[in-house]
Structure formats: structure tokens, C-alpha cells
Amino acid sequence: QVQLVESGGGPVQPGGSLRLSCKVVGDDIYSTYGMGWYRQAPGNQRELVASIPRSGFIPNYADSVKGRFTISRDNAKNTIDLQMSSAKPEDTATYFCNAAYLRVPTADNPGGIWGQGTQVTVSS
Secondary structure (H helix, E strand, O other): OOEEEEEOOEEEOOOOOEEEEEEEEOOOOOOOEEEEEEEEOOOOOOEEEEEEOOOOOOOEEOOOOOOOEEEEEEOOOOEEEEEEOOOOHHHOEEEEEEEEEOOOOOOOOOOOEEOOOEEEEEOO
16 A cells, blocks of 8 residues: 655745655655645645656746756655745745656646645744
């Protein structure tokens, strides 16, 4: 059974940086899972932040985070990271790691495997 374990959340000041990590346990992600990070703020729907295909090439980003966030994967370590930079208060949310079998998660069609979420709070 595949499990996703997120870490790295916490408080960050506006303009600051934070790195989220997702460890995949129970299967190898290499050539098997497209991965994504989603977030959900109170009162809002869950939204796709970034996704990355199995190859690791040409990741996709929400317009709101382009140029500020970077998604990366280390297939040898079975991890997916989300580097957050130039953080804004509107980035405050619970961030979820997501895995989609043999495809890339999309805004309307996430994968079937979710992590438990990690809270990010951007505030001065």
C-alpha cells in the first residue's frame, strides 16, 4: 500500500522561503507515479499548486505560484519537494502531496493517493 508522508510545513514570513517534502512509502515512484502538490485554505476548494510527470521534465504550475515555487522529484530517494520562495499571505494553506498512477495529476483530476497534509502559514 502506497503512503505519502509530508514534512516541512510551518510558519514563514512574507517574502521568505520554505521547503516541503513528500516521502513515498510502499512503492517506487520511478516511471510509475506522476506527482503533485495541492493546497486548501479555510473556506476554499483544494487547488493544484504544481505537478511533475514521471520523467521529471516540464512541470506544471498554478499561475499564482509561477516564478516563486519549484517542484522537483528525486526518484532514487522516492521524494517530491516543493520549494516555496517569495511567500505571500495568500499562500497560507494546508499543503497535500498527491500521487497519480501512470499519469500526471491535474486540477480537475488528482491522483487517488493523498498525504495527510502539512500546514503552511505566511504571516509577519
